Amino acid sequence: xxxxxxxxxxxxxxxxxxxxxxxxxxxxxxxxxxxxxxxxxxxxxxxxxxxxxxxxxxxxxxxxxxxxxxxxxxxxxxxxxxxxxxxxxxxxxxxxxxxxxxxxxxxxxxxxxxxxxxxxxxxxxxxxxxxxxxxxxxxxxxxxxxxxxxxxxxxxxxxxxxxxxxxxxxxxxxxxxxxxxxxxxxxxxxxxxxxxxxxxxxxxxxxxxxxxxxxxxxxxxxxxxxxxxxxxxxxxxxxxxxxxxxxxxxxxxxxxxxxxxxxxxxxxxxxxxxxxxxxxxxxxxxxxxxxxxxxxxxxxxxxxxxxxxxxxxxxxxxxxxxxxxxxxxxxxxxxxxxxxxxxxxxxxxxxxxxxxxxxxxxxxxxxxxxxxxxxxxxxxx
Amino acid sequence: xxxxxxxxxxxxxxxxxxxxxxxxxxxxxxxxxxxxxxxxxxxxxxxxxxxx
Numbered sequence: 001x002x003x004x005x006x007x008x009x010x011x012x013x014x015x016x017x018x019x020x021x022x023x024x025x026x027x028x029x030x031x032x033x034x035x036x037x038x039x040x041x042x043x044x045x046x047x048x049x050x051x052x053x054x055x056x057x058x059x060x061x062x063x064x065x066x067x068x069x070x071x072x073x074x075x076x077x078x079x080x081x082x083x084x085x086x087x088x089x090x091x092x093x094x095x096x097x098x099x100x101x102x103x104x105x106x107x108x109x110x111x112x113x114x115x116x117x118x119x120x121x122x123x124x125x126x127x128x129x130x131x132x133x134x135x136x137x138x139x140x141x142x143x144x145x146x147x148x149x150x151x152x153x154x155x156x157x158x159x160x161x162x163x164x165x166x167x168x169x170x171x172x173x174x175x176x177x178x179x180x181x182x183x184x185x186x187x188x189x190x191x192x193x194x195x196x197x198x199x200x201x202x203x204x205x206x207x208x209x210x211x212x213x214x215x216x217x218x219x220x221x222x223x224x225x226x227x228x229x230x231x232x233x234x235x236x237x238x239x240x241x242x243x244x245x246x247x248x249x250x251x252x253x254x255x256x257x258x259x260x261x262x263x264x265x266x267x268x269x270x271x272x273x274x275x276x277x278x279x280x281x282x283x284x285x286x287x288x289x290x291x292x293x294x295x296x297x298x299x300x301x302x303x304x305x306x307x308x309x310x311x312x313x314x315x316x317x318x319x320x321x322x323x324x325x326x327x328x329x330x331x332x333x334x335x336x337x338x339x340x341x342x343x344x345x346x347x348x349x350x351x352x353x354x355x356x357x358x359x360x361x362x363x364x365x366x367x368x369x370x371x372x373x374x375x376x377x378x379x380x381x
Numbered sequence: 382x383x384x385x386x387x388x389x390x391x392x393x394x395x396x397x398x399x400x401x402x403x404x405x406x407x408x409x410x411x412x413x414x415x416x417x418x419x420x421x422x423x424x425x426x427x428x429x430x431x432x433x
Contacts, residue, residue: 020386027394034401035410043410105414109421110428145382148389165425173428176420240412243422254400273413273424281406282397287422289410292397309386337421346422 020308024141024299031292035283043289045237050293051300053230053242057138058301060223064132064340068366073381075210077203082220083345084196084203089228090349091192094235098350099185106180106350107241109337111357112173114165118336119343119358121328123365126340127373129154129325133244133339136326137291141298143309149319150326151248157330158245159252159263162274165334166267179351192351199356231345238286241350243342245333247288250277252330287342321376325369336362 028051035043056062067079098106109115126132129150131139136154139147180188204214216224234242253263257278263269269278282288302308313319333339336358338346344362347355370380413424420427 023390027390030394031397034398035406038406040409046410107414107422110425112428143382143386145385148385162423165423169425169428175427175429238410238412240414240422243412246413246423249423268423268425271413271419271424271426272416273411273419276411276416277413279405281401281404283401284406284408284410286410286412309383311382313382334423337423337425342422 015306017303017306017308020303021300024296024303028293028296028300031283035289042237043283046234046286046289047293049230049234049237050290051297052293053134053227053234053290054138054141054294054297054299055301056223056226056230057134057294058142058298060219060226062220062223062227063135064344065126065130065135068363069127069370069381071203071207072363072367072370075207075212077207077212077214078216078220080203081200081214082216082224083340084200085216085221086224086228086231087345087349088193088196089225090231090235090241090345091189091196091351093232094241094349095180095189095192095351096185097235099180099188104235104239106178106352107243107338107342107346107355108176108178108350108352109343109347109354110169110173110176111354112169113171114168114173114335115337115354115357116361117168118161118332118334119361120332120365122332122336122339123362124369124372125157125325125328125330125332125365126362127325127366127369128321128376128378129329130322130378132329132341133248133333134294134341136329137244137294138298141295142302143299143311145309145311146314146319146322150322150329153323153326154245154330154333155248155252155255157327157332158249158334159256159330161331161334162249162253162263162268163266164331168335177353188351192348195356196348231349234290238290240286241342241346242290243287243338243346244291245287245330245339245342246277247285247291248330249334250274250282250285250288253278254282315377317377321373321378332365
């Protein structure tokens, strides 16, 4: 007797979510088409690269926040090593090209109280929200309602930060210190890679002393290399290192303006860059282009795997932590000149000293944020 | 949560498209740090120029 084996096998239903998958892909294509019609293929590329970053972050579950927490609580260094690897890959292109090619520039920022305070507060916020700038984007995009709350408050906090930043800058500070300005493009690159090697050695030694793992997992390595390469592509298309949080500030300012709050007279919004951003299309800002792409990319990646946003809302205390964390991150990102991407990854990969200062100060802020997590029903680990 | 996501998605996308169509959009996409005098990704000036 012959048996029709195919008929006996139960049909395996595709677990994904056509509606949100199509919506995410369609939205990214729509925005890319709009900027393409304006004759801006580089802008379309930035949306596409953001889309790819959203997928990469989601698939690799690449997380600065959890990695930093694991290091601080358990001594595990794998996640931090992954971040250092990502930065090293990006630096290979950013340091020399920013120094040698006209029209390109690195992520630089002044050193001073604003940077220290802002990054410290950001560190507190990222542990309460359970995500940094990029983490908030891709988790909100992939269906976490909790991180949607964090993103909304991130936007509010960054607008408030934009109102406070000029006063904090008035406290004083030093101009940016960039390795390539002192050592040339290749000397600057060598110094940047050496600084990453030293940081990796210190972190590794601390992990070994605590008996924790030192090396990143294969998934983290693949994710770090992929995200590092995509960061280089963003740099080539946008002529500056990838950044995230200025877009949030601009979205909030535009919403505030639409609600009748005139921010244009505020000192921050009179600086040439922010002034132009406030009046021009949101799709002429490089960080917004990659941000939108990243949200839609993460949404597509999540919807391709499972029904989208079907989970229940988390407890109210957890939502409160997300809101407070988002608010602190937004405020801190403005005063600290960015988040893990714009300040830490972009800064260090540009050979700018402020990237390391931001890292140390935000890591210190994370220790406070980790202590606060149980107040909101969140685990310290 | 799914309904909230659908609403945020539709409203957000509509706002982006409306803002784009109603605002100037010529020229390449830029970052605030592209402007002269900018000393940070947000376009903040350098301390040395502020103190002058």
